[in-house]
Structure formats: C-alpha cells, structure tokens
Amino acid sequence: MTTSSFAAGAYASMQGMGTSALLKKPAPVGGLDGAGAGLPDFSSLVSKALESTAQSARQADTQVGKVAAGRSDVVDVVTAVAESEAAIETLVAVRDRVIAAYEEIMRMPV
Numbered sequence: 001m002t003t004s005s006f007a008a009g010a011y012a013s014m015q016g017m018g019t020s021a022l023l024k025k026p027a028p029v030g031g032l033d034g035a036g037a038g039l040p041d042f043s044s045l046v047s048k049a050l051e052s053t054a055q056s057a058r059q060a061d062t063q064v065g066k067v068a069a070g071r072s073d074v075v076d077v078v079t080a081v082a083e084s085e086a087a088i089e090t091l092v093a094v095r096d097r098v099i100a101a102y103e104e105i106m107r108m109p110v
Contacts, residue, residue, distance in 0.1 A: 038098040053091050 047081075060080040066072035 012062075024065070049091055049094065053087040056087045060084040 060077070060083070063072055063077045063080040067074060067077050
C-alpha cells in the first residue's frame with residue numbers, strides 16, 4: 001500500500017505539475033484579489049488524472065499487441081504495464097484521500 005505523500009508526489013509528477021507550479025501565487029483577475037484565479041479547478045485536475053491513467057492503460061495495451069505480433073520487446077510491455085499500474089495505484093490513493101476528506105467534513109458539527 002502506498003503512503004499519502006508518495007501518492008501525492010506520484011500524482012504531481014504524473015501530471016507534470018511539480019511542486020513549484022502548485023505553489024505558484026495566482027495573478028489577480030478582473031478586480032478579484034487573486035483568490036483561486038489562475039489555478040486549475042478540482043474537476044479539471046481529476047479529469048486530467050483520469051485521462052492520464054487511461055492513456056497509460058492504452059499504451060500498455062498497444063505494447064501487448066506489438067509483442068503478440070512480434071514487433072516489440074517484452075521489456076517494453078513490462079515497462080508500460082508498470083507505468084499503468086503506478087498510475088492506477090496513484091489514482092486510487094487520491095480517490096481514497098478525497099473520500100476520507102469528504103467523510104471528515106460530513107462528521108463536522110454544524
């Protein structure tokens with residue numbers, strides 16, 4: 001089982017964001033004081049993660065087909081499957097953290 005810090009680091013590296021992009025101060029927009037401006041919203045981050053995971057699964061499937069046809073090496077398949085597995089594990093870890101955060105919010109007294 002992966003730790004939450006590993007999952008967060010893997011997710012950030014998967015998306016090519018890095019910590020500097022996550023910590024960048026947003027520029028003010030249209031009279032706003034800059035709160036939330038310029039940062040991607042949660043739904044776009046989730047959709048990017050889903051698309052990235054689906055893309056790695058498609059690459060693994062493509063590599064399996066190439067090996068079956070004799071046009072690729074088994075090492076390429078193992079690498080593609082390992083990347084796909086890491087992406088899925090990261091996505092599941094992030095999902096679990098989101099569910100845990102939601103449950104924690106639901107337990108808060110009003």
